[in-house]
Amino acid sequence: MIVCAPDSFKGSAGAPAAAAALARGAAQVFPTATITQLPFADGGEGTLEALLAVWGTPERTVSVVDALGRETTARYGLSADGTTAVIEAAQANGLPQVSDVALQPERADTFGVGLIAARALDDGVEEILLCIGGSASTDGGTGIARALGAVFRDSAGDPIAAGGGGLSALAAIDDTGLDPRATAVRWRIAVDVDNPLTGPRGAAAVFGPQKGADPEAVARLDSGLAHLAEVLAGSGDAARLTDTPGFGAAGGIPLTLTALLGAEVVPGSRMVAEAVGLAEALSGADLVLTGEGSFDSQSLGGKVVAAVRDHAPASASIVVVAGRVGLTPAECREAGITAALSIAPGPADLAELSERAEELIEATAAHACALVAAGHQPASAGH
Template sequence: MSPNTTDQTPSIVCAPDSFKGSASAPAAAAAMARGARAVFPGARVTELPFADGGEGTLDALLAVWGTRPRTVDTVDALGRAASAAFGLSPDGTTAVIEAAQANGLPQVSDVELQPERADTYGVGLLAAAALDLGVEEILLCIGGSASTDGGTGILAALGARFVDADGDPVAPGGGGLAAISAIDTSALDRRAAAVRWRIAVDVDNPLTGPRGAAAVFGPQKGADADSVAVLDSGLEHLAEVLADTSAEAEALAATPGFGAAGGIPLALTSLLGAEVVPGSTMVAEAVGLTAALADADFVFTGEGSFDSQSLGGKVVAAVRDHAPASARVIVIAGRVGLTAAECREAGITAALSIAPGPADLAALSERAEALIEDTAAQACALSSPSDHTISTTKGRTMTTTTQTQLAVGDIAPDFTLTDAEGRAVSKADYAGRSVILYFYPKAASPGCTTEACDFRDNLSALSAAGFEVLGVSPDDTESLKEFAAEEGLTFSLLSDPGAAVAKAYGSYGQKTIGEHTFLGTQRSTFVIGADGTLIHAEYDVDARGHVARLRTHLLP
């Protein structure tokens, strides 16, 4: 589909990762979708929040599946009572578990870290709860753990016993691994071995050694040099117990990805036949990414920081790889670290930062959703149907509009826009009522402030006569909120960032200020009658005295 073809409706898919600490993946997808709809009101827009198998995967899958989290009693990495959530697919056959929900570092941040004691038992309790619901597959996301126990805690919660030479249970956690003499699986929950396990892994670290679980990730879990040595040797010993030969044990210890989350893949692959898969691949299959992108014309994706690492197994790379060759893949991020040439080489159409100018992280985080929405609208506006032609004047190329203006008796075009409070407002909301819909170019500018304050001062009389007032401009919702608060405006201000609604009303075109000629929203006012047709249409409005003249016309 050509974005410049006006008789076709574009298909747009919004599939971002979370913007860490600023916007969840579902919130980011919704913001992108609002921006896209502002420019293409009739577009088919699909919100498909995505993740790479780490933090945020549970939220992303629940949003796509449309199911609620299941909260159960469990324990944290230190064995203390806790509660944690897992997800269930709509058909009840697949469970998604984020290990960090039970054994994550934040859950034990209130006490001194205990790297040799911390275990994954609580994660096993989550798996047992999922098995009780009759699932056939468990998707296990393992980032952010506080433990280094090789997954033994999960197996213990499911009935396996890890015993020492005297037949007694070993101490929980990575510190007890070296004492394991045998593994008793006679009481292991048979359902655990019958279901399919897939473990999402986004690192290639081996189980042991300088790049292993203990050496690389142990220090962030509180392990000093001595503890790292204990944990590393414990994992090496566990591999030897699980393996039939020394060669097999060495292979287990060297397997890429087995060093993830304190070695969780080791015990689960050996005793339950679990599969280790790239996190983005697992999530892509779970949400049906290939089918969702099959006929997409525009694909929006993104994350907090977009750089070269984003192209190696992360969300952006997965979305790009699944998008059809004809689609435009646009990355929206808090920070963009690649040049335009690097993006093109990587198969990315464009990468846009949400930063409107110099700003610190706190400021961007606070307004992240509004900025994501505005950036998506800006990207779509660059490819929206052409509404102008090119003519030449005095040897210079300039833009002149060819839009059709509306007249009294015309049916007022439909619209759905976001107000200053983030709520969706539609023409349909005012069915059976009369509405004054006025367009203005920029909040807080002198002329627009004069006009808005005049509407404010005449609002009581207009309302008493049955007229609602709606102001529309290309400003983002945060700017509208500030404008309304500063001037005490009590009627709704709507954000039209891509000027799609302004264009529909013929209120977008060439403007000249001084020597500068450009395209933008033009000041105009429409009155929509109770039957949805226009009873007043006025272009090229002079802000000074406009409301008084309109009031005289409407309230003779």
């Protein structure tokens, strides 16, 4: 049995298209083999598309607001049984949606993401998979909680200003109006960074500048997040919240959601692996074709290729097809990868490779399978 489980080739081919191309290439060499397509993702961009392809369900749309409060629409998805929703936060608070105006790092918030979650709750889901990243906001997730009914008040009892810039005025959090469904469902937040909430490696310091924050704004946002953690911790240990790896992702979204909603923060690839049933899908595989845009040392640390390798049977051959291969054959073998092949047929620029990505992925998969066939034929081929 052959399983095709790639990530997206960013800007060139989505995971479903890449999986189909790998499958076509494999079928050229093993026409009678059982070939399974399993588009995969690491919890970042493309996760919604990958999960919908595996679940076989259509995307849904909802009217929301962007990070600056302007009306827009966002996509989300439901599992086939309707119990699980997948949300990409950047659909509502992403940088691209606000790139038409000057960036406003202290005003931008996550309220629109909460509106997507509210619609998912209306759909009756039992679990929300929240994929974060690419955000324009640094509000610690307070916007999401506001959309679900929480109120963040200043010392006069008035709601504080939206966005990270208002956090320093926070005196109390009123969660009496919080939608009870929001606390009843299971939340899992996919992260692919280990940055803490505050400090030199925190949400504001590391990611604030790309959202338009100058040094003064970074300092205010960092102080505001630290203050939010203190209020959420109450008499507890605020340092536990500010220092937890991953809490600095997407402007600190995990902070408020873990404190108020009991959300779990998990590596994105692990969350997606469970959602698509990766271990079960790979259990009988003789050959696994995986891949991504650039295969390098980072690919082996919690990304798609690493997850596929970790869940594949020890007896399976694992071949990586990528736009760029940055590891030597020895490094691949040491990492448990049988081989890694670039789709570049020769000297070519990125634009050319992107334009022909699916064609080149298919051809490279066929080459890989021919090499495998020269050594041994998958057990299910011909059966």
